[in-house]
Amino acid sequence: MTDKDVNVGIIRFPGTNCDRDIEYAVNLAGAKSEYINWNQKDLSDVDVVIIPGGFSYGDYLRAGAIAGNTPIIDAIKEFAKGGNPVLGICNGAQILGEIDLVPGVFIENENAKFICESMKLKVNTTRTPFTKLYKKDQIIELPIAHKEGRYYTEDVEQLYDDDQIVLSFAEENPNGSLENITGVCNKEANVVAVMPHPERAVEPLLRSTDGLKFFEGFLD
Known part of the structure; x- marks a missing residue:
């Protein structure tokens, strides 16, 4: 399989607003992409699933809660169960927490304010399809943009x-996340949820x- 044969499914919900940013980043990396709407149930044509950021369903109830009960969710769970790569970014990370594909939840920031700034981050594991090209403990810089990004888990x-x-x-820990955590994966490491936006840091123009x-990483 060549890079151009890898097809990325970009999930869209009402309120998603980072889908085109993801498409640009995926295509820049060398993969193909297609949009998949919330009411679809088939992921058989894609190799990777990415759930972008935004404000799905206006973040009513809580971020990701309504999106977590839409038709596409069962397909995403089956896709992940098969060991396929799934990445949730910002609102996508909140959704993955809501549907229990990753441990823990992302709740309202400690200061209850929307935070938008560039942050220094540490890559803690390289065993996921999305971090395999980094070095363990490497420091990278990515932007964050969220009001409900404070990570919490009881374990x-x-x-x-x-x-x-x-x-x-x-x-700096800008949102009060437990142990400074801002990205987690499932035990198998094929499902990854991160609050920072890697798609907003893919070329020099974006700093x-x-x-x-x-x-x-997932092209290999």
Whole structure:
């Protein structure tokens, strides 16, 4: 399979607003992409699934809650169960937490404010399809943009034991996340949820290219 044969399904919900950014990053990395709407049930034509950021269903109830009960969710669960790569970014990460594909949840920031800034992050594990091209403990810079990005779990020790922490804040912890955590994966490491936006750091014009490897990693 060549890079151009890899097809990425970009999931769209009402309120998704980072879908075109994901498409640009995926295509820049060398893969194909297609949009898949919330009411579809078939993922048989894609090799990778990415759930972009935004405000699905206006974040009513809580971020990701309504999206987690749409027709596409069962297909995403089956896709992940088959060991296929799934990436949720920002609102996508919140959705993955809602549907229990990753441990823990992303709740309202400690200061209850929307935060939008560039942050230094540490790559804690390289065993996922999206972080395999980084070095363990490498410091990268990616932007964040969220109001409900504070990570919490009741079993953080298990995350350390099973190497499930993907990204953590390297310096300042802007939202009060537990143990500075801002990205996690399932035990099998094929499902990844991160609050920072790697698709917004893929070329020099965007001030950083540190996010491009997120989209190049799964091409191998």
